[in-house]
Amino acid sequence: MQSPVLSHPSERETSLVNRIATPEQKAEFLDKADHLPRIQLDARSTSDLEMIAIGGFSPLTGFINQADYNGVVENMRLANSTPWSIPVTLSVSEEVAASLKEGGLVRLDDPSGRFVGILELQEKYHYDKTNEAQKVYRTTEDKHPGVKVVYDQGEVNLAGPVWLLQRDPHPQFPSYQIDPAQSRAQMQERGWKTVVGFQTRNPIHRAHEYIIKCALETVDGLFLHPLVGATKSDDIPADVRMRCYEIMLENYFPQQRVILAINPAAMRYAGPREAIFHALVRKNYGCTHFIVGRDHAGVGDYYGTYDAQQIFEEFAPGELGIEPMKFEHAFFCTRTQSMATAKTSPSSKEERIHLSGTKVRGMLRNGELPPPEFSRPEVAAELARAMQVTS
Amino acid sequence: MQSPVLSHPSERETSLVNRIATPEQKAEFLDKADHLPRIQLDARSTSDLEMIAIGGFSPLTGFINQADYNGVVENMRLANSTPWSIPVTLSVSEEVAASLKEGGLVRLDDPSGRFVGILELQEKYHYDKTNEAQKVYRTTEDKHPGVKVVYDQGEVNLAGPVWLLQRDPHPQFPSYQIDPAQSRAQMQERGWKTVVGFQTRNPIHRAHEYIIKCALETVDGLFLHPLVGATKSDDIPADVRMRCYEIMLENYFPQQRVILAINPAAMRYAGPREAIFHALVRKNYGCTHFIVGRDHAGVGDYYGTYDAQQIFEEFAPGELGIEPMKFEHAFFCTRTQSMATAKTSPSSKEERIHLSGTKVRGMLRNGELPPPEFSRPEVAAELARAMQVTS
Numbered sequence: 001m002q003s004p005v006l007s008h009p010s011e012r013e014t015s016l017v018n019r020i021a022t023p024e025q026k027a028e029f030l031d032k033a034d035h036l037p038r039i040q041l042d043a044r045s046t047s048d049l050e051m052i053a054i055g056g057f058s059p060l061t062g063f064i065n066q067a068d069y070n071g072v073v074e075n076m077r078l079a080n081s082t083p084w085s086i087p088v089t090l091s092v093s094e095e096v097a098a099s100l101k102e103g104g105l106v107r108l109d110d111p112s113g114r115f116v117g118i119l120e121l122q123e124k125y126h127y128d129k130t131n132e133a134q135k136v137y138r139t140t141e142d143k144h145p146g147v148k149v150v151y152d153q154g155e156v157n158l159a160g161p162v163w164l165l166q167r168d169p170h171p172q173f174p175s176y177q178i179d180p181a182q183s184r185a186q187m188q189e190r191g192w193k194t195v196v197g198f199q200t201r202n203p204i205h206r207a208h209e210y211i212i213k214c215a216l217e218t219v220d221g222l223f224l225h226p227l228v229g230a231t232k233s234d235d236i237p238a239d240v241r242m243r244c245y246e247i248m249l250e251n252y253f254p255q256q257r258v259i260l261a262i263n264p265a266a267m268r269y270a271g272p273r274e275a276i277f278h279a280l281v282r283k284n285y286g287c288t289h290f291i292v293g294r295d296h297a298g299v300g301d302y303y304g305t306y307d308a309q310q311i312f313e314e315f316a317p318g319e320l321g322i323e324p325m326k327f328e329h330a331f332f333c334t335r336t337q338s339m340a341t342a343k344t345s346p347s348s349k350e351e352r353i354h355l356s357g358t359k360v361r362g363m364l365r366n367g368e369l370p371p372p373e374f375s376r377p378e379v380a381a382e383l384a385r386a387m388q389v390t391s
Numbered sequence: 392m393q394s395p396v397l398s399h400p401s402e403r404e405t406s407l408v409n410r411i412a413t414p415e416q417k418a419e420f421l422d423k424a425d426h427l428p429r430i431q432l433d434a435r436s437t438s439d440l441e442m443i444a445i446g447g448f449s450p451l452t453g454f455i456n457q458a459d460y461n462g463v464v465e466n467m468r469l470a471n472s473t474p475w476s477i478p479v480t481l482s483v484s485e486e487v488a489a490s491l492k493e494g495g496l497v498r499l500d501d502p503s504g505r506f507v508g509i510l511e512l513q514e515k516y517h518y519d520k521t522n523e524a525q526k527v528y529r530t531t532e533d534k535h536p537g538v539k540v541v542y543d544q545g546e547v548n549l550a551g552p553v554w555l556l557q558r559d560p561h562p563q564f565p566s567y568q569i570d571p572a573q574s575r576a577q578m579q580e581r582g583w584k585t586v587v588g589f590q591t592r593n594p595i596h597r598a599h600e601y602i603i604k605c606a607l608e609t610v611d612g613l614f615l616h617p618l619v620g621a622t623k624s625d626d627i628p629a630d631v632r633m634r635c636y637e638i639m640l641e642n643y644f645p646q647q648r649v650i651l652a653i654n655p656a657a658m659r660y661a662g663p664r665e666a667i668f669h670a671l672v673r674k675n676y677g678c679t680h681f682i683v684g685r686d687h688a689g690v691g692d693y694y695g696t697y698d699a700q701q702i703f704e705e706f707a708p709g710e711l712g713i714e715p716m717k718f719e720h721a722f723f724c725t726r727t728q729s730m731a732t733a734k735t736s737p738s739s740k741e742e743r744i745h746l747s748g749t750k751v752r753g754m755l756r757n758g759e760l761p762p763p764e765f766s767r768p769e770v771a772a773e774l775a776r777a778m779q780v781t782s
Contacts (some may be wrong), residue, residue, distance in 0.1 A: 060610050211733040214608045218716050254737045325609050336643050338729065343602040346645045 014283060014321060016055035016180050019062070021118070021163045029105075029118050029165065036107040037100055037131045039092060039119070039158075043268040044149065046110045048088050049117045051265050053164030054179040058284045061185075062161035063090040066125040069157065076276065076314065083320055085276035086136065086268060087263055089127075089157045090119065097124050097156035106158070115165060122160035137270050139302050146299075171261065172239060173228065179259035183223065184243070184286035194222035195288075196289040196325060197282030201227045201267060201337070202357070203236050203244045203383055205375045207330035209252060210339035215291055215325050216257065223287050224249075227263045240386040247378045271296070271303035272311035276320070279312075283322040292324045312334040329354070334375035361387070405674060405712060407446035407571050410453070412509070412554045419497075420509050426493055427498040430483060430510070430549075435540065435657040435715070437501045439479050440508045442656050444555030447572040449675045453552035454481040457516040460548065464526045467667065467705065474711055476667035477659060480518075480548045481510065488515050489548035497549070506556060513551035527660050530693050537659045537690075541580035556658060561653065563630055564619065569652035574614065575677035577650055583611035585586065587680040587716060588673035590687075592618045592658060593748070594627050594635045594774055596720035596766045600643060601730035606682055606716050612648050614678050615640075619653045629653075631777040638769045652676070662687070663702035667711070670703075674713040683715045720745070723764035752778070 021029060041049065051057045059082060064072065067079040069087050076085045092100075100106060100121055108117035133140045133147045142148050170177040178186070187195050196215040200208065216222050224245060228238040242262075249255055265281060268274050274297035279290040296308035309326040328341035331354035335347045345352075353373045355363075362371050364387040369380040412420060412737035432440065442448045450473060455463065458470040460478050467476045483491075491497060491512055499508035524531045524538045533539050561568040569577070579588050587606040591599065607613050615636060617627040633653075640646055656672060659665050665688035670681040687699035700717040719732035726738045736743075744764045746754075751761050755778040760771040 057571060208727075211608070213729075213731070214605045216735050217602070217605045217718055217732060241481070252737065254734065257734060328609055338601075341608060343645065344607050346643065 014058055016184075016284060017052065017058040017061050017213070018055055018181070019053040019161065019163055019166065020167050025163060026165055029107075029163065032105065032113075033107055033115055036105050036118075038107045038109060038380070039090075039096065040109045040113065041090075041111065041116070043111055044192055045090055045108075046091075046116065047264055047266040049108060049162055049164060052088070052162055054167070054181075056180055056263075056265065056281050057088060057283050058180070060084075061090055062119065063159050064088055065123045065159035066127075066157075069125070069127060069159075074131055076273070083276065083280065083315060085273040085280070086242075086270060087132065090159075091153040091155070091157050093154040094156060095119050096154065097158070098266065100124065100158065108162070117165055117178060118163040120157060120160040120162070124156050124158055126155060127157055136273050137268075137274070137302070141302075144269065144299065144302055144321065146270050149268075162369070170228075170264070172335075173242060173262050176262045177264075178259065180284045183259060183261060187221060187223075187286045188257070190221060194219035194288045195221045195223050195286060196291060197223045197225055197279075197287035197322075198291050199225055199227060199263070199278045199282070201241075203375075204248050204379065205360075205370075206332065206339055206373065207354075209248065209376070210330045211293065211327045214327070215289065219289055222253075222258045223282065223285060224258055224260045225263045225282065226260075227265060227267060236383075237386075240383065243382050243386075244379045247382055248376065250375060251378055262373055264387055267297070268300035269297060271298040272307040275308035275324075276311060276315075279320060279322045279324060283320070287322060289323045289325050291325050294327075294329050364388075405449055407575075407675060408443065408449040408452050408622035409446055409572070410444040410552065410554055411558050416554060417556055420498075420554065421506075422434065423496065424498055424506055424530040427496050427509075429498045429500060430481075430487065431500045431504065432481075432502065432507070434502055436481055436499075437507065438655055438657040439481075440553055440555060442497060443479070443553055444508070445558070445572075445655075445721055447571055447654075447656065447672050447675050448479060449571070451475075451479055453510065454548070454550050455479055456514045456550035457548075458600040460516070460518060460550075464523055467664070474667065474706060476671070477661060478523065481550075481631075482544040482546070482548050484545040485547060487545065488549070491515065491549065497552070508556055509554040510549060511551045511553070512549055515547050515549055517546060518548055527664050528659075528693070532693075535660065535690065535693055537661050540659075540691055550717065561619075561655070564633060564653050567633070567651055567653045568655075569650065570669055571675045571677065574650060574652060576579075578612060578614075578677045580611060581647070585610035585679045586612045586614050586677060587675065587682060588614045588616055588670075588713075589682045590618060590654070590669045590673070592632075594632050594766075595639050595770065596751075596761075597730055597764065598745075600639065600767070601721045602682060602684065602718045605718070606680065607648065607717065610649065613644075614673065614676060615649055615651045616654045616673065616693065617651075618656060618658060618677065627774075628777070634773050634777075635770045638773055642769055643767060658688070660688060660690035662689040666699035666715075667702060667706075670711060670713045670715060674711070678713060680714045680716050683717050685718075685720050755779075 049203040052060050066122050071077050071079045072084050072087045078084045102121055104121055106121050108114045108119055129150050130140050133150055137144055137147045142151050196219045198212050245260055275292050282290050292309050294305050312324045328337050328343050331352040333340040333345040333347045335351045336345055355374050363370055364384045443451050462468050462470045463475050463478045469475045493512055495512055497510040497512050499510055501507045520541050521531050524541055528535055528538045533542050587610045589603050636651055640649055666683050673681050683700050685696050703715045719734050721730050721732050722743040724731040724736040725738055726740045726742045746765050754761055755775045
């Protein structure tokens with residue numbers, strides 16, 4: 001019924017990549033496996049392989065080649081001008097690269113040594129790490145967790161289409177493992193013309209609830225898509241976060257308007273570039289709109305507060321095929337007795353109830369619950385329980 | 392800083408019509424006035440003349456001719472395909488029409504007999520009242536206040552460009568008389584790239600505040616534009632409503648994000664067609680977005696709850712040059728302890744505090760104040776004061 005129809009549904013009909021091997025292909029790959037050169041993927045590349053295979057990184061069909069790499073790093077676009085903001089690459093050492101032949105297959109193992117995929121190696125190329133760091137992460141400091149990964153990885157990128165050997169149920173959250181083709185189908189079944197995606201890697205507090213609901217007022221549905229791939233070690237564990245989302249949905253949301261699904265992608269902490277990336281991934285999952293908060297996907301002080309919102313202006317209207325919805329930090333305002341942001345409340349600083357993540361973690365460790373203006377009591381109780389178990 | 396940039400600023404650069412006579416033109420018209428045929432306008436046509444002259448009805452430069460009339464009534468578009476949903480016409484009796492010559496000037500007097508404008512009469516044409524009623528108002532019943540006006544007016548439409556003799560300060564609200572060129576300039580000065588317009592003819596309760604603030608979270612500014620032209624006799628008087636807006640802005644809004652201005656247009660109560668009309672008028676005032684609630688501009692049971700939202704789908708994306716933001720009715724939800732709508736709250740009926748306009752008027756007449764979940768106390772007090780003076 002509802003739809004601001006900012007991007008027309010037709011604009012988002014990106015066709016989805018499917019690089020999950022058929023049973024026949026899998027049998028063939030298994031036959032050859034022992035005779036193929038082998039690369040062990042790290043957690044991030046394993047996650048990238050999965051995201052490519054399930055269509056989450058459409059239109060990518062594999063790790064990108066040099067022409068696409070240059071386009072992405074320099075202009076946020078693939079060689080054919082399609083917007084893409086983060087290089088999805090597979091890097092190996094000079095020695096390993098020298099041992100591999102272009103035109104051949106490479107066996108991909110996950111960090112535990114399990115055979116999980118195949119790379120059809122088409123191209124090997126050197127790349128400039130400092131340039132990638134500067135252009136993609138806007139810093140060359142190796143203290144930046146995304147830059148550190150680039151500096152630590154091999155000198156040569158391997159490019160070519162990939163195949164995921166098979167799609168296994170998620171070990172922790174099988175019922176929330178909803179791939180792009182499925183989420184699109186679910187949205188269509190529910191008759192949603194407009195859907196807003198929300199990326200998160202934190203427990204859901206009232207500030208998030210407020211922003212999500214603001215967005216949900218003008219679209220048909222919410223795609224709540226927490227990232228459960230590799231994150232920083234001080235982030236709250238994914239299982240605790242998932243329980244908080246469940247509690248929130250059960251008590252405070254109209255459930256027929258929400259799809260909760262896990263995002264298997266890894267965080268890069270690339271701030272503005274990653275906000276674009278997150279939006280493009282959510283378009284693949286069927287979203288028409290995407291929430292971009294302050295310092296989205298940032299880390300430390302590397303990005304300006306609004307950089308991740310302003311970067312969307314570098315694309316023409318409709319070019320991304322998904323519309324950002326930009327929000328400020330929210331707080332409980334004692335003057336208006338409502339959640340609000342500085343855009344909607346005339347409150348003074350003293351009238352704003354807002355706690356830092358650090359402060360909340362401290363309270364929870366001491367067995368104190370944050371106030372109901374900050375966190376729903378049921379969520380606070382769950383976090384307190386989890387913090388006391390782990391501390 | 393903020394901008395969903397749904398419609399690109401360039402799309403809304405409609406040039407504004409200005410049909411206010413220059414001092415030289417005015418002197419010339421005054422010279423001729425005594426020798427010109429004279430028509431006395433009713434309140435609505437006087438308001439139409441003003442809206443045309445100040446650019447609020449751009450691209451109209453006068454009362455529309457037969458080709459435009461047919462396009463508007465049949466297809467919601469002028470003869471040149473520009474979207475326009477309500478015929479802005481000047482009707483006279485057969486006798487009066489017969490006395491007027493195409494190609495001549497006609498003196499326009501307001502209901503008090505004051506000489507206020509000039510019509511350059513280009514065309515006279517008959518029109519089909521029943522067809523206009525059915526197409527524009529979706530009913531031929533004369534109980535509909537908009538249809539009644541059509542049935543009561545003359546049989547012949549006079550068409551041609553108009554001139555407003557001079558722009559007088561508004562007798563009641565001179566400081567809120569902000570014409571389209573001025574509001575656009577103010578928005579530009581404030582650096583607003585995106586502005587949401589809110590049309591209202593009712594006192595502002597928390598439900599409106601909630602919807603407005605939801606919209607304001609994702610755009611740069613709010614253009615609060617209450618209609619003070621002709622309305623139904625049982626609507627709350629404009630001066631009381633204006634005091635309520637002032638109270639609301641002083642206490643509950645960040646004032647630098649709001650422009651409050653009066654809309655001198657007359658209500659037609661044409662529901663869906665009028666929602667489009669209201670949006671187009673707000674585009675002229677500089678808005679990029681426009682709030683469309685349930686049964687917007689409706690009256691009685693003539694329109695389906697969502698008709699005024701769905702009609703926007705009859706225009707291609709970008710065609711109108713302004714984006715609708717569609718909202719449900721809001722209420723205070725005791726479960727989430729927040730304002731909400733059925734789209735964002737899982738509450739049962741018992742958990743929703745919502746009062747009808749009739750109920751609230753009854754309470755106010757009896758000296759009772761509606762609860763703070765329904766109306767801000769300062770606004771309720773002002774309404775109570777006004778109701779007791781008038782009842």
